[in-house]
Amino acid sequence: MKRRNYLRIYMQLFKISSPWYVLIMCALLLSFLLTYANISMADYSKKAVDFAVGKDMNKFTRELALFIFFFFLSIIIDSAQQYILDLFNARSANKIRTKMMESYLTSKYKEISKYRTGDIENRILNEATNAPGVLSHITIGYITNVIIAIGSFIYLYRMNTILALISLGVGPLLLTVGTIFGSRMRKIINERMQAESEALSDTQEALANYNFIKAYNVQRDIVNRVRYRWQRLFDFQFKIELINRYNVLSSAWIKDLSKIALYGIGGYYIYKKSMTPGTLIAFIQLSSNMISPFLQMSYMLTSLVMAMASAERVFEIIGLEKETGIVQKASYKDVKEKQNEYIWFCGVDFKYDKDMVLNDLSFSIQKGEKVCIVGESGIGKSTIFRLLMRFYDPCEGVILLQGKDIREYNVDELRSKIAYVHQDTVLFTGTIRDNIVLGKEDATEDEIYEAVKAAGLYEFISSLPEGLDTRVSERGSSLSGGQKQRISIARALLKDAPIILLDEALSALDAETEKHILISLKNLYKEKTIILITHRLSTTAYADRVLVVDDGKIAEQGNFEELLGKQGTFYKLYNSKVKTENANREAAVFR
Ligand SMILES: Nc1ncnc2c1ncn2[C@@H]1O[C@H](COP(=O)(O)OP(=O)(O)OP(=O)(O)O)[C@@H](O)[C@H]1O
Ligand SMILES: [Mg+2]
Structure with a gap:
C-alpha cells in the first residue's frame, strides 16, 4: 500500500x-x-x-x-x-x-x-x-x-x-x-x-x-x-x-x-x-x-x-459504483413514434466482457401483453431481463419504458414497477406467508389468497396443518423445487408491479401445472405485462406473442402457430426439443 x-x-x-x-x-x-x-x-x-x-x-x-x-x-x-x-x-x-x-x-x-x-x-x-x-x-x-x-x-x-x-x-x-x-x-x-x-x-x-x-x-x-x-x-x-x-x-x-x-x-x-x-x-x-x-x-x-x-x-x-439513476438523455431516434409502446428495446448492444451477447437487439411489448422469450441456452435471454432491471446498462442503444429511457428513472422507481422471479428461486428463513408478502408487507388476506391461487399453490397450502404460517427451513429445503417456484410466483404477483418477469420460473413444474398457471395468469392479471423466459416450447402456445432470440437479435416473432408455419428458427428449435423430449421418454421406458 x-x-x-x-x-x-x-x-x-x-x-x-x-x-x-x-x-x-x-x-x-x-x-x-x-x-x-x-x-x-x-x-x-x-x-x-x-x-x-x-x-x-x-x-x-x-x-x-x-x-x-x-x-x-x-x-x-x-x-x-x-x-x-x-x-x-x-x-x-x-x-x-x-x-x-x-x-x-x-x-x-x-x-x-x-x-x-x-x-x-x-x-x-x-x-x-x-x-x-x-x-x-x-x-x-x-x-x-x-x-x-x-x-x-x-x-x-x-x-x-x-x-x-x-x-x-x-x-x-x-x-x-x-x-x-x-x-x-x-x-x-x-x-x-x-x-x-x-x-x-x-x-x-x-x-x-x-x-x-x-x-x-x-x-x-x-x-x-x-x-x-x-x-x-x-x-x-x-x-x-x-x-x-x-x-x-x-x-x-x-x-x-x-x-x-x-x-x-x-x-x-x-x-x-x-x-x-x-x-x-x-x-x-x-x-x-x-x-x-x-x-x-x-x-x-x-x-x-x-x-x-x-x-x-x-x-x-x-466505494463501489452505485446504481444511481443516471439522469441523462440518451441519444435515440424515433422516440416519438414509439411513445405508445410500453417496453421498447431499440438497437441494444451488450457484452459482459469480451464477447458480444446482444447485438442490435430491438423489440417492443404492449401493456398487458403476455410474451414468451425463447432461444438456445446461453443466448442472452436472462441478460435481457438484467438490462430491463438495470443490473447492467446497454453498451449501445436504448431501452424505453412508457416512452422514457430507463436510465432516466430512479432505480428504485424502475424496480418498483417490476416483479422478477429469478432462475434460481430464493426463499428466506421464516413462514411461507413471510416469503409471499416480502414485496407487499400490508397485503390483505384476500390479496394473498388471490396470488396463492393464481400461482397454483392453494391446494398445497390447504394441505398443510399450519397453512401459510408453515415455517420454511434454511434455503427452503423442506419444500420441493416446484413448491418453491410457486411461492416465488405468488410473491411476484402480490407485489404491486405492472410488469412481471419470469425467468424459467415454471421449469420445475410439470407441463400440465405450468399450463394451468399460465392460463390463470392470463385471465386474472389482464392488466399486468408478463414476460416469461422458457425452454418448454409447448408452453409458448398460451402466450400472445413469442420472441425468438438468436445471434444477439430477435430472429423471429409471432404467435405459436405463425412461428411453426414459418419453418424457421423456432420451428427448428421446437423440433429439436420435441426430439429430445421423446428420446428422454423412450429412454425412461427402456430403463
Ligand atoms: N456475469 C456474467 N459475466 C460474464 N458473462 C456472463 C455473465 N452472465 C452471463 N454471461 C454470459 O452471457 C451469455 C448470455 O447469458 P444469459 O444468462 O443471458 O443466457 P440465457 O439465454 O439466459 O441462458 P439459459 O437459458 O441457459 O439461462 C452467456 O454466454 C453467459 O456465459
Ligand atoms: Mg437464463
Missing part, C-alpha cells in the same frame, strides 16, 4: 467515525493523566524507599500510601481509556458495517459480481471490526506511550542525566530488532489476509452446497480442498506467531540487558553516595516506560499495516 493511500484511509476513517471524536479526545486526555499517575507512582516509591533508608517511619507510611493510591489510579485510568477506545471501535465498526451493507445492496450488479460471497462476508464481519483500530488502539495507544515516555524521560533526566541517557540507549537497539521482525511480518500479513478470504469463501461454498456434494459423492474432494485452504491459513498464522514470539523474547532480553546496566551503574552511584536508593527504584520503574515506544514502534507499524489493509478492503466495498 502506498503512503498516499495511508493518508486517504486515515481521512476516510476520520470521516466515518466523526460522531465519536469526543471519545478519541477523552482517550487522549486520559493519556496525560496516565503519564501523571505513572510518574507520581515512581516519585512516591522513590521517596518511600529513601524515608525507609533514613528510618523515618511516618513519612515512609505516608509516601507508601500515596504510591498505592496512584497505583490504583493508574489502573483505573488505563481501564477507562481501554473502555473508551473499545466503545469507539464498536460504534465505528457498526457504522462501517452498515455502510458496507448499504453499499453492497445499492452497488451495480456488475461491480458486486466480481466478489465471492465468503470474501464479502469476511470483510463485513471481521475486517470492519479491525479497521477502526487504526485510529483507536493503534494510533491513540502509540501516542499514549510516547506521552508517557517523554514525561518519564524528563522526570528521570532531571534526577540523573547520565543514567537517563543510558536507559534510553537501548531504544535504538530495540528499534532495530523490531524493524527486522516487523518487515518480515508485513510481508506475510497480506498473504495471510488473502488466505483467510479464500478459506472462508471455500468453506462457505462447501456449506451452501451440502446437497450437491452428497449427490456427487465428492465429500472427500471438498474436505481436502477446504483443508488445504485452512492449512495455508494456519501456516501463515503460525509464521506470524513465531515472528511475534521471537520479537517479544529478544525485546525482553534487551530490556533485561538495560536493567543490568541500570543496577550496575546505579549501584555504583549509590556506593559513591551521589544517588539515593529510591532514585534507582524510580529509574527501574520508569525506564521501561521510556523505551516502550521504541519497542512498540515495530508492533505498531505491523498492526497498522494489518488494520490499514482491512480498512482499505472495507472502503473498497463502500
Whole structure:
C-alpha cells in the first residue's frame, strides 16, 4: 500500500467515525493523566524507599500510601481509556458495517459480481471490526506511550542525566530488532489476509452446497480442498506467531540487558553516595516506560499495516459504483413514434466482457401483453431481463419504458414497477406467508389468497396443518423445487408491479401445472405485462406473442402457430426439443 493511500484511509476513517471524536479526545486526555499517575507512582516509591533508608517511619507510611493510591489510579485510568477506545471501535465498526451493507445492496450488479460471497462476508464481519483500530488502539495507544515516555524521560533526566541517557540507549537497539521482525511480518500479513478470504469463501461454498456434494459423492474432494485452504491459513498464522514470539523474547532480553546496566551503574552511584536508593527504584520503574515506544514502534507499524489493509478492503466495498439513476438523455431516434409502446428495446448492444451477447437487439411489448422469450441456452435471454432491471446498462442503444429511457428513472422507481422471479428461486428463513408478502408487507388476506391461487399453490397450502404460517427451513429445503417456484410466483404477483418477469420460473413444474398457471395468469392479471423466459416450447402456445432470440437479435416473432408455419428458427428449435423430449421418454421406458 502506498503512503498516499495511508493518508486517504486515515481521512476516510476520520470521516466515518466523526460522531465519536469526543471519545478519541477523552482517550487522549486520559493519556496525560496516565503519564501523571505513572510518574507520581515512581516519585512516591522513590521517596518511600529513601524515608525507609533514613528510618523515618511516618513519612515512609505516608509516601507508601500515596504510591498505592496512584497505583490504583493508574489502573483505573488505563481501564477507562481501554473502555473508551473499545466503545469507539464498536460504534465505528457498526457504522462501517452498515455502510458496507448499504453499499453492497445499492452497488451495480456488475461491480458486486466480481466478489465471492465468503470474501464479502469476511470483510463485513471481521475486517470492519479491525479497521477502526487504526485510529483507536493503534494510533491513540502509540501516542499514549510516547506521552508517557517523554514525561518519564524528563522526570528521570532531571534526577540523573547520565543514567537517563543510558536507559534510553537501548531504544535504538530495540528499534532495530523490531524493524527486522516487523518487515518480515508485513510481508506475510497480506498473504495471510488473502488466505483467510479464500478459506472462508471455500468453506462457505462447501456449506451452501451440502446437497450437491452428497449427490456427487465428492465429500472427500471438498474436505481436502477446504483443508488445504485452512492449512495455508494456519501456516501463515503460525509464521506470524513465531515472528511475534521471537520479537517479544529478544525485546525482553534487551530490556533485561538495560536493567543490568541500570543496577550496575546505579549501584555504583549509590556506593559513591551521589544517588539515593529510591532514585534507582524510580529509574527501574520508569525506564521501561521510556523505551516502550521504541519497542512498540515495530508492533505498531505491523498492526497498522494489518488494520490499514482491512480498512482499505472495507472502503473498497463502500466505494463501489452505485446504481444511481443516471439522469441523462440518451441519444435515440424515433422516440416519438414509439411513445405508445410500453417496453421498447431499440438497437441494444451488450457484452459482459469480451464477447458480444446482444447485438442490435430491438423489440417492443404492449401493456398487458403476455410474451414468451425463447432461444438456445446461453443466448442472452436472462441478460435481457438484467438490462430491463438495470443490473447492467446497454453498451449501445436504448431501452424505453412508457416512452422514457430507463436510465432516466430512479432505480428504485424502475424496480418498483417490476416483479422478477429469478432462475434460481430464493426463499428466506421464516413462514411461507413471510416469503409471499416480502414485496407487499400490508397485503390483505384476500390479496394473498388471490396470488396463492393464481400461482397454483392453494391446494398445497390447504394441505398443510399450519397453512401459510408453515415455517420454511434454511434455503427452503423442506419444500420441493416446484413448491418453491410457486411461492416465488405468488410473491411476484402480490407485489404491486405492472410488469412481471419470469425467468424459467415454471421449469420445475410439470407441463400440465405450468399450463394451468399460465392460463390463470392470463385471465386474472389482464392488466399486468408478463414476460416469461422458457425452454418448454409447448408452453409458448398460451402466450400472445413469442420472441425468438438468436445471434444477439430477435430472429423471429409471432404467435405459436405463425412461428411453426414459418419453418424457421423456432420451428427448428421446437423440433429439436420435441426430439429430445421423446428420446428422454423412450429412454425412461427402456430403463
Ligand atoms: N456475469 C456474467 N459475466 C460474464 N458473462 C456472463 C455473465 N452472465 C452471463 N454471461 C454470459 O452471457 C451469455 C448470455 O447469458 P444469459 O444468462 O443471458 O443466457 P440465457 O439465454 O439466459 O441462458 P439459459 O437459458 O441457459 O439461462 C452467456 O454466454 C453467459 O456465459
Ligand atoms: Mg437464463
